[in-house]
Amino acid sequence: MICTTTVTTTKSSAHRALRATTVATFITATIAVAGCGSVNTTYTRTTPADSAISAQTRVNDLFQQFFLTAKEVRMNRTKGGPMEVQIDVENNGFAYKTFSYRFDWVDTAGNVIPSQLSVWKVTNVPSGGSTVIRAIAPSDDASDFRLQLRQSES
């Protein structure tokens, strides 16, 4: 009986120790994943910029949408005449993200303006960090844009 109790106790202790080890490992792994290469960002602006506009996103990759988010879209006219767009992209995931993007510019009639400026570009965002992707319109006629974003699988 004693022996059984002892065994039970021993089993219980081992189980508790195992559970504690598992929890500790999980916490350590979470901290390691979150801390590895992640950045802290400080900013002072709490309201949208004057040039901020609303944008619509068609989501085909929920995973991408969840971790990479376009926080703000701004459009301004440059000194030279054509429009400039700036988009703040935030990485809310735990891993370093690599993604490519391409802007296509459209005129007032909604037609895409073919140009050598619409090319795929690759950029990276560390975990918890943000980056600004920007593009300049190919001509003064461009009034709007479309952005395609594609995330690396790695």
Added chain:
Amino acid sequence: MRIRSVIVLLPIALLAPVACERARYVDTGSPEGVITVGNVDMQDILKASSGMLESLAETGVLKTAKNKPAQLVMGEIVNDTSSRFDVGEMTYRMREQLVNTGQAAVVTTFGNTPEDKQAQEVLRREKFLKGETSEPLPDPDFSLTGKITQVKRSAGDTKQVTYTFRLTLTNLRSGLEVWTKTVDMTKLGNKNAVGF
């Protein structure tokens, strides 16, 4: 026997997906393309030309020219990297955008080494036949020159290369630099890869 079969079949099974990579079309400059560590890729050239064109449009420097559209002479752009590629891959894309949208006109009959010798000969002949001032010679506003350089570093097997594309626009009337732009591309890795 069973172990021997596994040993023989395992490498074949692992190599099968590699062998199945069939040739296919991808968009030029697409991130799906091959990425090399030690060479300038098509993606890099397209990104460089796009960055240069964006900067030219953003600053509006071509709109300050006396001629409308601005007349441009293509100067020498030196490829000072160990990667062999034609600099025209970048400049012709830029010319296409500038000339076809009416932002600039490229003078191909200027100087002692004109791009189009036949056109220059015809122009000279016309000028000679009609008199000195009857046919105005091209009067370019700007010349475009540049250089492409590289900085290579490595740590163990990992290589890092930064390719820098830099272009300069000089006002041919004042001789001053009126626009300059640098586009960097840094690649890191130990072997070439297919993009994503």
